[in-house]
Amino acid sequence: MIKYNIGLLLVLSIIVTLFTGCSSDKKSPIEEQPQKQAEIQPKEDRDPSYIELEKIMNEAKKGKIQESAFTIFESTTELVKADMGEPDKVDQAGEGFYATYEKKQVVFGYNIGGEIFDIRSYSPKLHEITEEVVKHSYGEPDVIRKVNDESIYVYKVGANVELKIIISNQSKVIDHVSVYNPQRIEAIAYLLDIKGESPHLSKKSWESMMKWRKEIVEFSKGQNHMYMNGPNVKKVALTFDDGPDSTVTPGIINVLDRYKVKGNFFFLGSQINQYPEVVKEAYDRGHLVLSHTYNHIELTKIGREEIRKEIKDTGEAIKSIIGKEPAILRTPYGSTNQEVADAVRSEEYSIVLWSIDSLDWAQKDPDVIVDNVVNHIRNGDIILMHSDSDEYDTYEALPTIIEALQNQGYEIVDLETLLGVKAYK
Structure with missing residues (x-):
């Protein structure tokens, strides 16, 4: 009996030893998994x-x-x-x-x-x-x-x-x-035609103006840094050419301030040195002081270097007063072609024209000026007026224009806000 038990124990011991030996080189599935994951990890x-x-x-x-x-x-x-x-x-x-x-x-x-x-x-x-x-x-x-x-x-x-x-x-x-x-x-596709009429223009002058309006709007489509109007939002800009002077420009500044709106003054270099205090007042009160060239000549009738001189001289005159050179130009009479556009851009300026012409220069009646603006107003309009000494009627019409636009829900802003471009370099 004892021999039988000893023999049985020996057999069991051998079996256990063989099973353990066969299994010692084989890893469990749990041990295999990390190695497998490392092998298939994406690069x-x-x-x-x-x-x-x-x-x-x-x-x-x-x-x-x-x-x-x-x-x-x-x-x-x-x-x-x-x-x-x-x-x-x-x-x-x-x-x-x-x-x-x-x-x-x-x-x-x-x-x-x-x-x-x-x-x-x-x-x-x-x-x-x-x-x-x-x-x-x-x-x-x-x-x-x-x-x-x-x-x-x-x-x-x-x-x-x-x-x-x-x-x-x-x-x-x-x-x-x-x-x-x-x-x-x-x-970006929002481009307005130019509005504004005057009973005081001859038939020939009117036809010539309409021809120019059509051509300049078409020309602007392919130009960088050239604007006829702002976006299709309920904002508009009031712009004033040909100043400064000693009476009308200060009067316009006072009206704008009274209504808490911003204006845009395209000043002539030849006038700036005569009325530097007016230029500084416009700037100090938060209005934009911009360039209308030095001598108010048709840029399309002069050479490229002369164009650049007109721009540079005006820019320097403005900078000497307000400490900044403008980056926006309005060409006199809106006279612009490819050579002008290229010269203006080379000076790092944008060209801003207009989509409503008040024609204040052609009609000396505040009521007609008001109607010309208010009856044509649209989203994004840039309105052309003048602030030289001959345009007292513009000064008289301005309060009514501002009130009418505000009553219609329009916000009157400066060109930098309307167009999203730099006003100064």
């Missing part, structure tokens, strides 16, 4: 480029970029300026205007109403991401556009959101990214 989870692209896509779906809290759905240039101050520069290109903040490496594209429709990032981190990685991460784009030496990969990431990846054709890396809302571009 992009460890690559900073893929991580950055994921962040870019997530922010784009919200209508924004990582470097900015503003969005392409609700933000405006007014909000951007309140937070970030004035941009380093503003350019016009194709679909709108672009405000560059160099230190932040961010550019905001906005329409004529000041609505942000495009936010661009030029972060140095982007320059480490290759075209190959973009395609591997995002897949093939919905659209590929070739512009100059760049390829634009467009990914539609929402109903009104496009993520654009701009890639250099030379380096094959990202130059910048853009989050874009095409719906907000529509306001």
